[in-house]
Amino acid sequence: MTQLKKYDPEVATLVAAEARRQQNTIDLIPSENIVSRAVRETLGSELTNKYSEGYAHKRYYAGNRVIDDIELLAIERAKKVFGLGKEWSVNVQALSGSPANMAVYFALLKPGDKVMGMSLSFGGHLTHGASVNFSGKLFTMIPYGVDRKGYLDYAAIRELAVKEKPRMIIAGATAYSRVIDFEKFGAIAREVGAYLMVDMAHIAGLVAVGAHPSPFPHADVVTTTTHKTLRGPRGALIFSRNDRVLRAGEKEISLSQAIDKAVFPGLQGGPHDNQTAAIAVALKEAMTPTFKKYGRQIVKNADVLASALQKHGIEIVSGGTDNHLMLIDLTKLGISGREAQDRLEEAGIVVNRNTIPYDTRSPFDPSGIRIGTPSVTTRGMKEKEMREIARMISGVLMKADIKSTKKAVAGLCARFPIA
Numbered sequence: 001m002t003q004l005k006k007y008d009p010e011v012a013t014l015v016a017a018e019a020r021r022q023q024n025t026i027d028l029i030p031s032e033n034i035v036s037r038a039v040r041e042t043l044g045s046e047l048t049n050k051y052s053e054g055y056a057h058k059r060y061y062a063g064n065r066v067i068d069d070i071e072l073l074a075i076e077r078a079k080k081v082f083g084l085g086k087e088w089s090v091n092v093q094a095l096s097g098s099p100a101n102m103a104v105y106f107a108l109l110k111p112g113d114k115v116m117g118m119s120l121s122f123g124g125h126l127t128h129g130a131s132v133n134f135s136g137k138l139f140t141m142i143p144y145g146v147d148r149k150g151y152l153d154y155a156a157i158r159e160l161a162v163k164e165k166p167r168m169i170i171a172g173a174t175a176y177s178r179v180i181d182f183e184k185f186g187a188i189a190r191e192v193g194a195y196l197m198v199d200m201a202h203i204a205g206l207v208a209v210g211a212h213p214s215p216f217p218h219a220d221v222v223t224t225t226t227h228k229t230l231r232g233p234r235g236a237l238i239f240s241r242n243d244r245v246l247r248a249g250e251k252e253i254s255l256s257q258a259i260d261k262a263v264f265p266g267l268q269g270g271p272h273d274n275q276t277a278a279i280a281v282a283l284k285e286a287m288t289p290t291f292k293k294y295g296r297q298i299v300k301n302a303d304v305l306a307s308a309l310q311k312h313g314i315e316i317v318s319g320g321t322d323n324h325l326m327l328i329d330l331t332k333l334g335i336s337g338r339e340a341q342d343r344l345e346e347a348g349i350v351v352n353r354n355t356i357p358y359d360t361r362s363p364f365d366p367s368g369i370r371i372g373t374p375s376v377t378t379r380g381m382k383e384k385e386m387r388e389i390a391r392m393i394s395g396v397l398m399k400a401d402i403k404s405t406k407k408a409v410a411g412l413c414a415r416f417p418i419a
């Protein structure tokens with residue numbers, strides 16, 4: 001970054017400090033990852049200079065021939081990664097996961113419509129109906145949760161859907177460690193005449209490699225961020241069925257047409273073309289055997305980490321994990337989520353505090369922390385290192401052993417540098 005250093009040493013110093021922080025800490029935040037140099041080069045390319053409102057071959061600005069090719073390539077690769085046929089369309093322009101979800105709601109729903117989504121306090125995302133979010137303000141949200149053991153209860157979800165008759169059901173989560181049965185969600189949605197939207201933001205990379213069942217055979221719409229397990233730049237993809245028409249619309253248009261219109265001109269102006277190209281690069285990476293191994297290793301690592309933590313006497317919600325993340329229940333250790341997060345950060349382990357199902361504490365200082373393996377797996381860590389990390393976490397949480405843990409963290413980070 002020679003130009004930046006010369007022109008703006010203040011920002012250059014901050015960027016370098018953040019790079020150093022990432023290099024020297026163990027990142028267990030399950031929504032974070034480390035992108036390749038190729039993705040970062042694309043993000044920093046000349047593409048950031050262009051305006052390209054509209055869609056390929058239908059732009060409102062001149063000079064978009066190259067951008068058209070880039071956007072079409074991103075779309076083609078997105079379909080290939082998830083093995084989709086011609087009945088699926090993809091919109092690659094949503095700027096991130098939340099605006100992607102917003103576009104779907106605006107396309108398929110009218111303000112006030114009933115929508116069922118997983119409650120934030122049980123592991124759903126803000127955009128699945130939280131009262132502080134646009135989703136909770138504009139639509140009538142019917143929240144569902146998990147049972148006492150920490151599992152989705154499909155019979156209860158069905159019963160609620162039959163009673164409430166929502167126009168759309170959202171399946172997907174930010175803090176749920178078990179397989180989500182999209183087939184069951186699909187059957188419930190069909191039974192009550194609702195659209196099924198799957199938000200696979202957290203697990204997209206696992207779906208891509210077959211480490212989690214695919215939502216595509218069951219959903220009308222699938223949204224995802226591109227920057228979590230999929231390991232791309234920040235951004236989002238919206239997949240939708242172009243062979244299904246919008247119900248109760250004034251005109252008969254397909255779900256895909258409605259969603260494209262909702263993204264632009266409904267919600268956004270120009271797409272971020274550098275981001276679209278970087279998504280295309282990440283999708284090429286996601287098709288490689290290396291990525292397939294990576295995705296499977298994420299799950300193996302999480303499984304080993306969960307078992308090792310339990311062996312140290314640390315409680316995991318639902319007793320384990322099927323995917324890339326888990327929730328630690330701190331209740332019996334007598335410390336709060338906030339305290340655990342702060343202590344671990346002091347030792348160089350970065351996690352986020354999180355509510356656990358049926359939490360009795362406040363979301364600001366809840367009873368749990370959420371941890372995941374996408375980032376450490378990208379650094380090349382395997383089962384052995386997961387056991388090491390479990391030891392460190394247990395040392396910090398159970399014995400407040402920060403000083404020696406800090407040393408161990410530094411050693412582990414040095415052995416697995418960020419490329």
Ligand SMILES: *Cc1c(COP(=O)(O)O)cnc(C)c1O
Binds near residue numbers: 031172199225235
């Ligand atoms: C992360 C996430 C989002 C939102 O993504 P942003 O890019 O942070 O807006 C939406 N849904 C789910 C399930 C997520 O995990």
